Amino acid sequence: MSNLKPKSQFRLLAQKRFGPFFATQLAGAFNDSFLKQLVILLVTFHTAQYTTLSTGLVTNMAAGLFILPFVLFSAFAGQLADRYDKSLVIRSVKAVEVVIMLAVSFGFYAKSLPTLLACIFAMGCHSAFFGPVKYSLLPRVLHQDELTGGNGLLEMGTFLSILGGTLVAGLMVASTTDPLMLSIAVTGVALTGLVSSLFIPPTGEAAPELKIRFSMVKDTLATLKLAQDEGKGVWTSLLAISWFWFMGAVLLSQIPALGKDVLRGDTSVVTVMLAVFSIGVAIGSLLCESLSEHKVEIGLVPIGSIGLTLFCADLGLASLQFANMTTLAPTATGLGWGEFMAATGSWRVLADITLIGLFGGLFIVPLYAYVQLNTHAQRQSRVISANNILNALFMVVAAGMAAGLLAAGLSVPQLILVCAGLNTLATVYLYLTMPGIFERFVVWVVEHKTKLLKR
Template structure:
């Protein structure tokens, strides 16, 4: 059954008004902040005596400071109050802040504009928990990855448009400051209008008592999130992305001016390319993930952030050496820079950093929304915002210190890329599920084309036993890649001795089993482990044939499945793999090269999922018939 396109959500009231409210908020944030950064960078002497690099790193730090102070309170408010009403309050607050900023523009008062930066930080702090708690409340689980992708795309398109318009308006003479003030107030008003169309979204915890002790509540929020290991480490991964992004993006104004020898148009060009990258990466997530939360994309994104971050350093050095003559002349506009040798490589690196950032961030958001306690989701998002803020403040501080110690901006890019590799390895060592899903995703999306039939029958929560025919050594990887949640596989203990596959299955907490005549103790332990896993609400998958097929036909189902169900009383879901017979890791005796050429570079596979069977109706013979019917004649 075909999945609806993610853009169809933009036609529905449960998503569209929220989307435009979020879009306009991101647009206005950057319409204001970019104009301020451009003025400070390219007209600093008429505003302040501080160094431009100090101010451009200070502004992001001040913007996210309210996240540290008020996120805990914002999370409680979002859980206690109905979300559309709370959103309208936040958007009216934005109107007031933009009026304050307008006075700052007109009176040429820098610190009034800095106060408005902090005010917009408060606005974003209050809206953040509402935003990410609203999506899982209004969208189905299979719509979450697409909804998050469209939201992130809209956010970064809004950022892009705000950055471009802010940089263009503020330098218009003689009325640039007035135009900037009017535009920000107008956009804030449009945001209010969109907020009044958001449908009612009931509070998950209306009886919650608000704690105004933001320090104590912040600690409680983070400690609560730590109880769910995958959620908490996803929060840390999310915060690391914002550290990376803040460290890189804050350098763009001075980088464009001093290293590319460009004017404010060069700065806008860098931001445009980066935002297009994040937007396109966010949208591609749904296609690459197959309409489910695919955390295998997170390591993929992390690899790209490091590879292209390192190359940006080398590309910057090459450009700077070849463009020394530009330093003596006037600053170049974007079109003039595009004609210069080496600029396209820099832009490609920036685009790829943005795109792989989208692959990294969207699955993490969706995973947090899917696996978090629904009654605590806003406070979990608030806890994540606190971590984000701390990481971004640390990024601003690190940039100021390293630049003060004499590092160049390209060297700062290199340090960030190397740090990303170290942090990624650390996080993936703590949660091997990320790396295991990445390897599975890579196998399924490079060597095979997998089509799933009725995959929604795999339950999103609760215990169940999956049974499937056993064709090859990669059966578990294909099934695991198609599942929206982790599966505990019961597998022959000898498979764990294979170099790569053994590591993958141990990482996935697969349960080893042996025949009773070979190792009765291991067999009994396997049944105990299966019962424990089902008791904890996990999915368990077994291959009742007990061994790989040697003929392509389905062998007799052994009685172990009846023993499992008798102990645990959980539903059993039959499944059938189609197209794997003849795989190089199957026991087909035909010539391996003939099989490889026959199937082509990307062989076609299918996983069909049947109707759940009640525990009292389970028999090995009936399950075999159901699996055979699902498979049909396609081996």
């Protein structure tokens, strides 16, 4: 390794080993979000043309169908990604995505909700097969001092692409429901991803002797056991990553209700809240490289977790305070984003949501880099598959917990306060079970305090 100071992570975007893969990931994340939001909005605003089912039921069905493949097929996907060249797997998955978008086009023309829901399930399968390749490719193409920066770029791109897909879907449905235009949009994004994947260099086969088998239950349990056997630090990291998605599932699912029922806003307020959260995650993810000084630094993880707790708690309290204001008169359609921003307490709410995202980025990026660095190359994809399985299970539990607590009478702000309390317990668990994390946290704080004092 050179003694020169490593350059910015953004240089990776112009390099063939990372740039085409990054573009492929952006297109895939965008299309996942774009398709789901298109279906939800079409059913919401053109219900009679598609179904007699309620919008809420369709929304939950879409979410469930998208996440189910992660439980069913992640173990098999991990085997494929370890056995075969990752660039080949990526191109195969992207080619299937184009076929799925052609089926989506039929669903738009026929106004067939079953077809569109089946395609959402198929896109969940697409993502389940892409996920193990996505994170296991990085340690094969990046140097150790680039892992944190590369993961930061990946998380930034993922969250901003998801946000972009959601926003563009809203703009499209507001301007047209022409099946041809919708079909061109989703198919065009899929083709973009396929074309960019053609430029991803070969990575070689990580485990050429691996025998592929398919047994959902047996292989899923075996994959989780393999991840456990990789070491306590890796397994705890996977649980911590899944905890982040637990928190994210609860908080993001409550933003529409928080914006509408608690903060008295219209759809533009909800959009602003989603946007600042995604921007916060992007900023936090990108900060990891400079804060870690180009190392894989798990000492940042406790900082992220503490920030999540503090700003979740403050968001709950700020929302309660905003809801109890008597000077703000409710309107028939809700406050527009301009009116909301002018209201007392609105900036505090948005700052809390942004900082939850930022500290979430500081929490999750070092964990992904740690897993990649401490997992054997022949098993990396299967370990990432175990992570995807755990993520899906944690998100299902999160949805059930949120639904149960809300049904029991808790308000949305109170539910957010519960999340802050649970995250405190998760932070303590992380300190007690992950080797070296507390020591690295103390060392990082002392080193950076010393540098600040010298300045």
